[in-house]
Structure formats: C-alpha cells, structure tokens
Amino acid sequence: MTCPRAGSRMTALVTKALIKLPPLHLYSYSYKTVSRHFKLPKAASDYYSFNLSTRSYSALMAASAIEEVLPPYFDATSEPPPLFDGTTRLYVNFQCPYAQRAWITRNYKGLQDEIKLAPIDLQNRPAWYKEKVYPENKVPALEHNGKVIGESLDLVKYIDSNFEGPALLPDDPIKQQFAEEMINYFETFLKNVITSFKGDPVKEAGAAFDYLETSLQKFDDGPFFLGQFSQVDAVYVPFIERFQIFLQEVFNYDITSGRPKLAAYLEEMNKIDAYKQTKCDPKYLVQFYKTRFLASS
Numbered sequence: 001m002t003c004p005r006a007g008s009r010m011t012a013l014v015t016k017a018l019i020k021l022p023p024l025h026l027y028s029y030s031y032k033t034v035s036r037h038f039k040l041p042k043a044a045s046d047y048y049s050f051n052l053s054t055r056s057y058s059a060l061m062a063a064s065a066i067e068e069v070l071p072p073y074f075d076a077t078s079e080p081p082p083l084f085d086g087t088t089r090l091y092v093n094f095q096c097p098y099a100q101r102a103w104i105t106r107n108y109k110g111l112q113d114e115i116k117l118a119p120i121d122l123q124n125r126p127a128w129y130k131e132k133v134y135p136e137n138k139v140p141a142l143e144h145n146g147k148v149i150g151e152s153l154d155l156v157k158y159i160d161s162n163f164e165g166p167a168l169l170p171d172d173p174i175k176q177q178f179a180e181e182m183i184n185y186f187e188t189f190l191k192n193v194i195t196s197f198k199g200d201p202v203k204e205a206g207a208a209f210d211y212l213e214t215s216l217q218k219f220d221d222g223p224f225f226l227g228q229f230s231q232v233d234a235v236y237v238p239f240i241e242r243f244q245i246f247l248q249e250v251f252n253y254d255i256t257s258g259r260p261k262l263a264a265y266l267e268e269m270n271k272i273d274a275y276k277q278t279k280c281d282p283k284y285l286v287q288f289y290k291t292r293f294l295a296s297s
C-alpha cells in the first residue's frame, strides 16, 4: 500500500534533486578505465533515463531522507573554490570507498552544513587540486582550519574528534581496543578478498567474511561491530558494500548466506540515512571491478 501524501512529497523531493543536478558534462565517471566502457547518452530521453538509472543514484537516495543535493564535480575546466577562506571542505569522489568513509562519518555526525562536499573528477582532475590543496592528488582530503588532512582512516578519526555530533567511539575501553584491532586488520581483510577475485572467491574469500561474522558476534547491544554504529562501520562498510554487489553479480556468491550476523548488519546499515546517501552506483562498481580485477593483463 502506498501513502499518497508521502508519495507526492517524495516526488517533490526527487524532482528537486533532479532539477538541481549538475549538467551532464560536469558529472563524469571517475576512472579512465571505466569511462571507456560507458557510453554517455546523447538523446534527451536517454539523458533522463541515464539520470534515473545511474547519475542521480545518490541524489535519489538522498531524496528519501533529509535532503542533500550533491554538488557537481570539479574537473580540469573548473575554477577552484575560494580555498582557505574558512570553509571546511571534504574533497571526495562519489564512487571512491575511501572517500565514502569520511563522507559517512560527516553525515552520521550531522555535519552537512559544517563540512561542504567538494567532489573531484579523478578522471579529469583540476591541476589546482594537486598544486594548492592536496599534493598526494587523491581523495579524500579535508580542508579545515587552514590546513589539509588526508588518508581516510585518519579522517574518520579526525572528523569524529574535532567536530560536534554523536561520538563514533564508545567510552568502553574493551570496545575501543576492539575498534583498534578491527581497523588494523582492515588491510588484511581487503587483500584477502581482492586476491580471491583472481581465483575462486566462493572458496577463497569465505574466511574473510567469516572474520566479519565472528566480529559481529562480539557485542550484543546492537547490530554493528561495536554494538552501536561506530568508526569501525564507517571504515568497513564501503568495502563490504562493494564486495557484496560484485561477488553476487559476477560469481553468484551471496556473502550473507550462512552468515546471519552479517545479513542483519547489512539490513540495519541500509536503514541508516547517513550511509544510504553515500552508496555507490552498483552498475558502475561492477564494471569498474571487472575492468580492474578481472581483465587479463
């Protein structure tokens, strides 16, 4: 059953989101390798269905909650924003899982007004980004108080400690220690899953997802790694999200099958607006991962 009032409100919000979307030329996929495989639509009708299926994905997700219309990408033709003018800017790319960590943290703490998103087109990067903002020339980076900080793990912690909003680390020292263990383990988790793509992920990635399943059993005061939503979730979920989509689509492997805690985790996570608004475009992701991890070189 549908609720007409909610439906028309949703229509209005979605319309608002679509109207405010940047012109197509300002919005491009972030990686060269993938853009070669995507044909951009030419006809207006194609343009709108393209909007709905891919480009406006995040805007549509955002439209279902508190509205945040995503700003257009900065590319090689864009003037820089007024740098170091006191505005706090989070440089991101909407398809980057590392940037997503900081983006989720910012959203969860309710910092949408305090920290402005500044999306960088990684395929066609503005020169000023490397020269004036972040010499590493990667995303994410945060411009705050006259300095620029990079590295997603540092940023999750920095945003959590230096801004208002709910704390993403509990006071409980046992939980804090477990958070550190999990964050330290992340690179091993990533390597194990990605290595399995070249072989048989159904057999080889199982242990990595079992690790998540076991970790999720540690605290029973909530569905997340530390019970309540925390830094650990912001660090892991962008990657779990991508692995779930890719393994299901390409290997027909359901990472939640036989892992009830992981299934419940993802179900609960998908109820969190701060996260939902940051989710990647699954079509983009599958194509990108296929090109990156499966193409024979």
Ligand SMILES: N[C@@H](CCC(=O)N[C@@H](CS)C(=O)NCC(=O)O)C(=O)O
Pocket: 093, 095, 096, 097, 098, 099, 122, 137, 138, 139, 140, 150, 151, 152, 153
């Ligand atoms: N270790 C970095 C990795 C960030 C990263 O690799 N970002 C990618 C996008 S997902 C990037 O900016 N790539 C551009 C490049 O490597 O030139 C972090 O955790 O922030």
